[in-house]
Amino acid sequence: MRTPQQPSLFDEMEIGGAPAAPRGGEPRVRPGPAGSSLPNPPDASPQPSLFAGEEPTVVLPEGYRVVATGAALAALVARLTAVPRFALDTETTDLDPMVGRLVGISFSPAVGEAFYVPVGHSVGRQVPWHRVAEALGTLLGDPARAKIGHNLKFDLRVLERAGLRVSGPHWDTMIAAYLVRAEGGHGLKECARRYLGREMQQFEDLIQQGRLAIQQMEVGAVARYACEDAEATFALREALAPRLAETDQEAVFRLECELVPVVAQMETDGVAVDVATLEELARALEEQLVAKAEACFAAAGQRFNLNSPRQIGAILYGSLGLPASRMTATGPSTDEMALRELAGQHALPGRILEYRELNKLLTTYALALPRAVSPITGRIHPGFHQIGARSGRFSCAHPNLQNLPKDSANTIRRAFVAAPGHVLLSADYSQIELRILAHVSQDPALLAAFQAGEDVHARTAADIFGVPLAAVTPEQRRVAKGINFGLVYGMSPQGLAAQLSIPVPEAERYASAYFARYAGVKTAMADILRRARAQGFVTTITGRRREVSGLKAPDGRARGQAERQAINAPIQGSAADVIKAAMVRLAPRLPEFGARMILQVHDELVIEVPEERAAALREVVVSIMEESPAPGFRVPLRVDTQIARAWS
DNA sequence: TTACTCACG
DNA sequence: ACGTACGTGAGTAAG
Numbered sequence: 133m134r135t136p137q138q139p140s141l142f143d144e145m146e147i148g149g150a151p152a153a154p155r156g157g158e159p160r161v162r163p164g165p166a167g168s169s170l171p172n173p174p175d176a177s178p179q180p181s182l183f184a185g186e187e188p189t190v191v192l193p194e195g196y197r198v199v200a201t202g203a204a205l206a207a208l209v210a211r212l213t214a215v216p217r218f219a220l221d222t223e224t225t226d227l228d229p230m231v232g233r234l235v236g237i238s239f240s241p242a243v244g245e246a247f248y249v250p251v252g253h254s255v256g257r258q259v260p261w262h263r264v265a266e267a268l269g270t271l272l273g274d275p276a277r278a279k280i281g282h283n284l285k286f287d288l289r290v291l292e293r294a295g296l297r298v299s300g301p302h303w304d305t306m307i308a309a310y311l312v313r314a315e316g317g318h319g320l321k322e323c324a325r326r327y328l329g330r331e332m333q334q335f336e337d338l339i340q341q342g343r344l345a346i347q348q349m350e351v352g353a354v355a356r357y358a359c360e361d362a363e364a365t366f367a368l369r370e371a372l373a374p375r376l377a378e379t380d381q382e383a384v385f386r387l388e389c390e391l392v393p394v395v396a397q398m399e400t401d402g403v404a405v406d407v408a409t410l411e412e413l414a415r416a417l418e419e420q421l422v423a424k425a426e427a428c429f430a431a432a433g434q435r436f437n438l439n440s441p442r443q444i445g446a447i448l449y450g451s452l453g454l455p456a457s458r459m460t461a462t463g464p465s466t467d468e469m470a471l472r473e474l475a476g477q478h479a480l481p482g483r484i485l486e487y488r489e490l491n492k493l494l495t496t497y498a499l500a501l502p503r504a505v506s507p508i509t510g511r512i513h514p515g516f517h518q519i520g521a522r523s524g525r526f527s528c529a530h531p532n533l534q535n536l537p538k539d540s541a542n543t544i545r546r547a548f549v550a551a552p553g554h555v556l557l558s559a560d561y562s563q564i565e566l567r568i569l570a571h572v573s574q575d576p577a578l579l580a581a582f583q584a585g586e587d588v589h590a591r592t593a594a595d596i597f598g599v600p601l602a603a604v605t606p607e608q609r610r611v612a613k614g615i616n617f618g619l620v621y622g623m624s625p626q627g628l629a630a631q632l633s634i635p636v637p638e639a640e641r642y643a644s645a646y647f648a649r650y651a652g653v654k655t656a657m658a659d660i661l662r663r664a665r666a667q668g669f670v671t672t673i674t675g676r677r678r679e680v681s682g683l684k685a686p687d688g689r690a691r692g693q694a695e696r697q698a699i700n701a702p703i704q705g706s707a708a709d710v711i712k713a714a715m716v717r718l719a720p721r722l723p724e725f726g727a728r729m730i731l732q733v734h735d736e737l738v739i740e741v742p743e744e745r746a747a748a749l750r751e752v753v754v755s756i757m758e759e760s761p762a763p764g765f766r767v768p769l770r771v772d773t774q775i776a777r778a779w780s
Numbered sequence: 781t782t783a784c785t786c787a788c789g
Numbered sequence: 790a791c792g793t794a795c796g797t798g799a800g801t802a803a804g
Binding site (some may be wrong): 270327354407437439440441442443458459469490496500520521522523525526527528529530531532534535618619620621622624626627628629630631636688689692693697699700701703704734 | 790791792793794795796797798799800801802803
């Protein structure tokens with residue numbers, strides 16, 4: 133693997149005496165407010181060809197064209213102007229759009245037809261970038277023309293960095309492919325194989341063939357590859373559109389495509405982090421960790437690798453002879469629940485738990501997060517994956533900021549801060565999944581509880597224990613809260629019992645008391661299961677589909693798991709639909725406040741806004757998020773907000 | 781690469 | 790009797 137510290141052979145190479153393109157060595161730090169995207173044109177100086185005097189080695193297939201002259205560029209614009217939609221694809225020097233520079237853009241206005249516009253090659257003839265941008269800008273910004281792309285988020289970010297804004301409507305073939313079929317890969321090449329029966333040239337083959345970085349390769353070779361990408365993408369749209377219709381997922385597809393530019397913006401803007409706070413925390417944790425490790429070794433009577441579950445198991449269940457309660461696939465478990473059970477019998481298990489807590493904070497957060505800060509912007513730019521979760525939720529990675537510790541005892545979230553002069557506005561849905569359940573079930577008692585604005589856990593407690601609302605004890609509310617969480621997860625009495633640390637028969641009594649009071653919920657769940665068994669899938673309020681297999685499995689455990697998935701997916705997935713739709717409605721309102729959406733954590737949105745506009749924006753955010761998400765959705769939605777310098 | 785553990789909603 | 794609920798990503802060990 134290459135690292136920025138180890139430039140390849142080719143970085144030293146200069147062609148035709150022109151200076152090599154500037155590379156990542158000198159990061160231009162862009163401090164301050166969330167990334168106002170400075171123009172960042174590709175490294176595009178036309179240079180004498182490395183291959184001057186040689187015959188072109190690549191013959192383009194019929195229908196593919198290189199756009200390397202002003203006349204060809206005009207012809208491309210005319211051709212694209214004549215069609216209602218076209219596919220586009222970008223070639224870049226890096227897969228990270230924060231780092232990669234534009235090498236070329238390919239377009240396809242029809243099946244069998246594609247154009248490649250080289251803009252960042254270091255060899256061969258090409259039209260200067262400012263002329264390309266000028267010629268294509270209007271077209272790409274035209275809201276009357278649909279842009280088709282495979283993972284458009286990437287191309288939008290790269291083009292934006294190069295100074296070209298691409299407006300919708302967007303038609304993302306990767307998202308379409310995922311909605312049509314979640315299993316298997318969703319790369320362009322795989323999709324072309326599956327839906328077009330085509331075997332495409334792999335990127336690795338292109339690179340290996342030239343043994344050069346893409347921007348240094350002969351334009352013709354890249355053109356052949358890039359044209360195929362754009363053209364296959366165009367063809368994919370035609371193959372996938374009818375499948376989206378067959379599965380009744382046009383509405384959710386439209387939602388996801390409208391979300392693409394919103395997510396692109398969120399990733400590009402990133403979030404500011406106070407590295408000094410994290411470094412200070414890391415130092416403190418390291419100190420505590422050493423002491424805790426020594427305490428563990430003292431209790432164990434020997435030294436061992438505290439990060440190895442296997443070695444911990446050998447000590448606890450071998451040397452110390454403690455009884456193993458829970459098993460994993462490969463041996464006795466040392467997870468938190470297992471160690472808690474042993475805590476009364478020996479000092480070691482409790483100390484291991486304390487060690488693990490510190491170690492998690494140190495390695496996963498305090499040490500790892502500073503490494504994720506971009507040297508280019510000084511901010512962290514996590515990837516938000518619209519199709520990352522089967523339920524319809526986002527997933528978040530590199531780093532995952534959706535699972536930062538929430539415990540007020542630590543300072544991890546406090547290290548996430550607003551830019552100078554700004555604050556973070558956090559807005560989260562209250563009880564969104566239970567409200568979805570109320571809507572889906574139309575259970576009168578649950579609907580009434582929300583419409584009355586009651587504390588729903590207390591209401592549930594009052595109902596299942598048969599006491600007045602005002603008389604509910606904290607313990608009763610705790611049990612009711614467990615029930616309500618359990619409902620969303622497709623609860624089993626066993627799971628409920630384990631979660632609440634109560635006997636199974638008691639959990640069974642609570643569950644039946646609940647379903648007696650909320651009979652609509654019981655019948656709604658039975659309906660979902662019946663339909664799931666008949667159709668093989670469940671759906672959300674927006675029509676997002678999730679296939680569920682195993683509902684007819686003879687193995688009770690497998691069947692139970694499938695049933696819980698079938699119950700949970702419409703609830704979790706509808707909640708995802710609700711917040712995604714709110715993001716789409718909210719995004720166009722943010723510029724007037726100078727604000728940017730920077731994080732989404734399932735039921736929470738975090739927005740960075742100039743301090744003096746925060747109060748005004750809060751009203752807008754709340755009113756948009758609380759809007760009814762669908763016709764006939766009568767459960768009131770409630771959004772709580774916080775405004776602070778930091779995310780905590 | 782797989783298994784385990786653990787952070788979040 | 791049941792292997793302890795739904796959905797994720799990351800760090801580490803060990804093969």
